[in-house]
Amino acid sequence: MSLSGSTLSLNGEDMVVGFFPSANEFPGDLELGAFSDSSGQSPVGRRAIELADGSMTTIPDATSPSLLEKEPGDSSGAEVISYAPLLVIDPAHAGAQFGTLVHRFFEVGLASEAVRQRISDLAATEGLSEDLIDALTNRVDGFEKWLVDQFSPTMIHRELPILALTDEGTVMNGMVDLVVETEEGCWIIDHKSDQIKDSLAAFGKYRVQLGAYSDALHKLGKKVLGVAIHWTRKGEVVLCPEKDAR
Structure with missing residues (x-):
């Protein structure tokens, strides 16, 4: 190995390197013997590399609540409230695309008739029947009425963007479907169009995600007074x- 200017030659290969000149002699009062170890080598100028087993925990720079683990969380104290009958839907409309369409209906809520008509037209182009579109529109109306009766909201935020720093230092970036503000505090509500049997059991899957919104x-x-999942179907x-409402 040889160094010429900024070129390092090693095993017949040349590579450009950066180097920083320093004193070529140790201070006269440095006692190297005080740092010696069983290897017989001076630790001065050496670097130790510790072998890791690969299980080191890393902290991501950024994440979204929807990407968090879906292990069952604490659902004690939760209650199921029914505001409408089961929505019977053709199995052909069971995919993620249909779920996104349903979400759009609830996003606009009781918006202007023109906005609601645009959503209905979009659903029609995706193959939804007129009867199903009417059923979804009525479902939105029923949910909005329940929302007012249940919370007497002072303000409702739809698709509220959030950007916060977790205790671990990760940037949390997401969108909350509904934040219902009342005189006492606010409630967080997330719309889900999953096909489920037990609403309470399925709720536990999203407890971590809802907790991230709450934090x-x-x-x-x-x-935050509480969190909720709205099972649209x-x-x-x-x-x-x-x-501990905070």
């Missing part, structure tokens, strides 16, 4: 009050 809003100065809402 983010708390960091933004909001008092079943016409049910699972409400879970926060044990």
